[in-house]
Structures are given as C-alpha cells and as structure tokens.
Amino acid sequence: MLMLVGDHRMQMRRDRRRSSCHVRQIAMYVSHVVLQISLTDIGQVFGRDRTTVSHACNVVEDRRDDVAFDDFVAAVERVITAVFGAGGGSDHA
Template sequence: MERFEGGDRSQPAGILRSRRHPASCGDHLVRARLVMTEGLIAEGLGISPDEIHHSTRGRARSAEARQMVMYLAHVMLGLSLCEVGRRYRRDRSTVAHACRKWEDRRDDPYCDTFLTEVEQIVMGACRLRFNPTCGDKR
C-alpha cells in the first residue's frame, strides 16, 4: 500500500491506495461508500461536499457534516479512528469526539432517522450488481 499525500485537492491526503487492481480488494468499495456518504450528508445539510475536507474547522454546519461523516465512516464502514482521521486530516481523538457526540445525538429521533437513512442508502446502493445480460433480447 502507498499513501497519497500529494498537493492535488481532488483527493484528500492520507488515502491508502492499493498497488493491486481495485477489483482484487475492498478499498474501492470503501472509497465509493465514503464519497456517497459525504455527498448525502452535504446535500442534507445544504453545503458543498468539498467543505467536509477543509483543513480548518470552517462554518459550524461544515464541522457538523464532517463529524457525521467521520462517525459513519467508523461505525458503518468499520474504519479505525486513525484511518478516519487520516482521511479528514484530523487527530484520532477528534474522530473519537465526533463518534461520541453523534452516538449520543442518535437519541434524538430526527438525527437517528437522518443517519439511518444515509446508512440504508449507502449500504443498499453498494450491494447493487450489474447484470451484463440485462436488456439482451432472446
């Protein structure tokens, strides 16, 4: 595995890239799920997905979105606190704080419903499989 730390802002620093073909490992699926999660949460909070990756805290709404994404990356996708921290350029203790905060906020039915819907969409969409014979006339 090699770590991407380039100056290109299109990909966050700290993403692990496999030297193997993506089809031979689950890394591509985790990345796809993270991007989907970021997009859904950004849309739900009315911000740009790019704001989730700001190196500074940013607006309160951006920080809240980042915390939600970090929480879901850990609990839904099973990434370690360190892996999540690397992706979002935060210390693992910051990720742990976000996880505690959003775990507690799930007691609020509105927050729990929103996070549950994001989880269902992301995990459901990633189970889709293309059938190459789809549409063939026999």
C-alpha cells in the same frame, strides 16, 4: 445598521462552519460504524487526529437520542450500506 449587517454576516459564517462540522462528524461516524474503518485511518483522510474522530463519533451517538437526527443518520447509514456494503472499508486496504 452597518453593525447589524456585519453581525448577521458573522452569524452566517459561524452557522456555515457549524453545519460543515456536523456533516463531517456524521461522515466520520458512518465511516467508522458502518464501513468499520479505523479511527486513525479516518483521521488521516479528514486531516484530524484519531481522538477528534472518536469525539465526533461520541457526539453523533449522543445526538441520536433526537428522533429526527437519528432518522437522518439511519438514512445515511442505509445509503452507505447499499453503495459500499457493511464493513466495506475493511476490504479496501
């Protein structure tokens, strides 16, 4: 029984890490696509390399084939555009 509890906790931690990774990827994607911030600048803010940001953008783009995921990302894009405007990142150097 203890082993099952330990396995369950490890699974919960893994799921939490995966979830935060997906959120970070979406944030990177929206920062680049909507706000038009460079991959290098996004990488610096997130403590990642620009190639990691590029990979995140590709992952999100690939996942947009899923209608529910696409609807979610589109909603995030609308909120970011409403708050910052399209291309908002290029005005704040």
